Amino acid sequence: MINPQVTALNKSATLKITALTKKLIAEGKDVVNFAAGEPDFDTPEFIKDQARQALASGLTKYTPSCGIPALREAIAAKLRTENNIPAQAQNVIVTSGAKYAIYVALLTLVQSGDEVIIPSPYWVSYPEMVQLCGAKPKFLKGLKEDDFKITPASLAKAITAKTKVLILNYPNNPTGLTFSRKELEEIYQVVKDRDIFVISDEIYEVLSYDSLEHTSFASLADAAKKTITINGFSKTFSMTGWRLGYLSAPDEVSEQASKIIDHTTSCACSISQNAAFSAFKDQQWPKKVQAIFQERRDIIWKGLKECPELDPIKPQGTFYLFCDISSTGLNASDFATQILEKHLVSCIPADSFGISGFVRMSFATSNQQISKGIERIKVFLTELGK
Numbered sequence: 001m002i003n004p005q006v007t008a009l010n011k012s013a014t015l016k017i018t019a020l021t022k023k024l025i026a027e028g029k030d031v032v033n034f035a036a037g038e039p040d041f042d043t044p045e046f047i048k049d050q051a052r053q054a055l056a057s058g059l060t061k062y063t064p065s066c067g068i069p070a071l072r073e074a075i076a077a078k079l080r081t082e083n084n085i086p087a088q089a090q091n092v093i094v095t096s097g098a099k100y101a102i103y104v105a106l107l108t109l110v111q112s113g114d115e116v117i118i119p120s121p122y123w124v125s126y127p128e129m130v131q132l133c134g135a136k137p138k139f140l141k142g143l144k145e146d147d148f149k150i151t152p153a154s155l156a157k158a159i160t161a162k163t164k165v166l167i168l169n170y171p172n173n174p175t176g177l178t179f180s181r182k183e184l185e186e187i188y189q190v191v192k193d194r195d196i197f198v199i200s201d202e203i204y205e206v207l208s209y210d211s212l213e214h215t216s217f218a219s220l221a222d223a224a225k226k227t228i229t230i231n232g233f234s235k236t237f238s239m240t241g242w243r244l245g246y247l248s249a250p251d252e253v254s255e256q257a258s259k260i261i262d263h264t265t266s267c268a269c270s271i272s273q274n275a276a277f278s279a280f281k282d283q284q285w286p287k288k289v290q291a292i293f294q295e296r297r298d299i300i301w302k303g304l305k306e307c308p309e310l311d312p313i314k315p316q317g318t319f320y321l322f323c324d325i326s327s328t329g330l331n332a333s334d335f336a337t338q339i340l341e342k343h344l345v346s347c348i349p350a351d352s353f354g355i356s357g358f359v360r361m362s363f364a365t366s367n368q369q370i371s372k373g374i375e376r377i378k379v380f381l382t383e384l385g386k
């Protein structure tokens, strides 16, 4: 009776392990949370204040389905000024989380039999969403020696007559690496004359380190005509529970996508949307967040770079550090289970990101917790080596 497309789905490993970690912490266990895909700090007060005001003034009703017009305009203005994307309010759809924006983008573009190219390693939810749309994920393996990035040649080879969409995610979850403008331009050269849309998931854009500049795919030449840019408030404004994200797409796509919103969620939460206005008023907040995470990245990198058993990759962005643990002799699941059970450090085995022998360590936690986690990992590795 149950739809086989649903039975075929996997549960989200990131959500599952993060929930387990939070449960252990709530039970009083001193777990260092290197699993979480969300900032540890609270939503800033200026956003909460705006939410309280929205509640007090009764802004508790449906909003227009694609979002409050002024919020769509504020997002479009941000995309124009900060990302060089030629977006207008009608291109923007506000959604219940960036995750749902990706799903809406896919539902709008693909149908049964279509192929969606997903560079691997990938964020857990992409293949499952593609399958829910009845389309086929086509994995394009990034090689470790290429920093796990797809190359123009490998991309050109993976494209078939059935390819409808390429998903890009940078800075990347789980590798922590990002594309330079030049690399993006090379990818653009491969897709530009083909009937292929790019879904560019840039949710970690603010978290780019060492003064690396973030380039939006839709800002390249004519790319905006065939790009859906994904972003949201979860990471930069620590608003994961508010469920607020957005997409920006060409007119013909946003017009069609709006029908999906009409008939599924009706609109994103009115309080979240009203609160999000204030996010654009504080230009300093994203800079503060970036600086906090730059420091955390430096601490975890300094602590773990000299662990040959982890062979870690220096994160250029996000709050993830990707480690090759194959030399420990443990598979990723056993590594994660043992380090959690014996040393109370949680991390995510990367099998659900499409690669074995790797784990993802999140540094979305305090400097003290990061230092504590590093010590525990070192003890664990020493024990393993005995």
Ligand code: PMP
Residues within 6 Å of the ligand: 037, 096, 097, 098, 099, 100, 123, 169, 173, 201, 203, 232, 233, 234, 240, 244, 245
């Ligand atoms: N894309 C990536 C790469 C992510 O890591 C996440 C984290 N959940 C999302 C999208 C979705 O974010 P949101 O919480 O806004 O749904």
Ligand code: GLU
Residues within 6 Å of the ligand: 012, 014, 015, 035, 036, 037, 038, 099, 123, 124, 125, 173
């Ligand atoms: N994106 C985060 C992660 O990768 C949050 C959990 C999720 O939505 O997958 O851990």
